[in-house]
Amino acid sequence: MNVVITPLFVRLTHWLNAIAVIVMIMSGLRIYNASPIFDFLIPKELTLGGWLGGAVLWHFAFMWLLLVNGLIYLILNFATGRAKKKFLPISPKELVRDVLDTLKGKLAHDDLSQYNTIQKLAYLSIIADIIILVISGLAIWKPVQLPLFSELMGGFENARIVHFLAMAYAVFFIMVHLVMVAVVPKTLRIMIRGK
């Protein structure tokens, strides 16, 4: 296979996004620990920043990488028509077939240039999830300046819950994502070299 499957901009934004997301999650967990909304704390080893002030600095530094990198990805992905080509169409019939094939353990990964329906939905879901993370994060960061975002999230306290749950989904996605890469290692090579 000598055709570039994954263009350079996708590979670059993917890895920059990976760095940003990891730093955002780990520093965010430290911020959570300073004022937990649920009945549990996150083990210190999983957090970044050392203490609240440090974690806030990490979080507010890498939010720029997450935001700018994400916007570049979205703009290029839609402008080049790649998003439409890769993510559409999504057919419920194919979804059922893919889910059944997965359960039977024979979901095909022969053609890595084509996403199956589960992949399409998974990748679209993580894009939507990160957008929700950014909006709920802005609602928490600037509730006075951005009251629309705060209202959209159902108020400040709700925005914190949304922000946390969206983070939890991102963690879940990453774990499944990593398992899938381990199952189909060729995908890792494609995300590095493009082909």
Place this chain on the structure above:
Amino acid sequence: MSDPKKIVPKKIFTSHEKEIIKDVYKELDIPTRRQFGKKALSLGAIAMLSGCSLSNEDSIEKALMVMSRFNYRVQGLLFDPNLMAPTYSEDMLTKPFPFNAFYGEDEIRPSPVNFKLKVSGLVQDTKYWTLPELLYAANQPNYTPYLCGRLERNW
């Protein structure tokens, strides 16, 4: 820090007023007292404190502080400085006042009489406020949402 007794300036307060301050101070429960401590602990102030290292690596810390200053500049450009946080009535407060991120319940200093709040930067009056002065001035309670020692959340 100077002796607590010297903090109440004789020239400003009459003995009657001193009595009031004393009474008010006694009325202050621990959560409210802590609120004073918390309100002074903005992130910027914390970063200035010696012994509060933000990270072990000097260069990382410097880079993070550069980003932090960048953040404040961007916020200054993006946001309206005249927008104020909504205020709430006293019965809407969470009681007891919730968790303090900077020190545990057992580390609360018994008497914050030495407390001084320095008001500086782009403000009309640059000065230190002592606790009795603050209490005396605070005849207009103003409750506003508050999180993690960050006053900047309120604009």
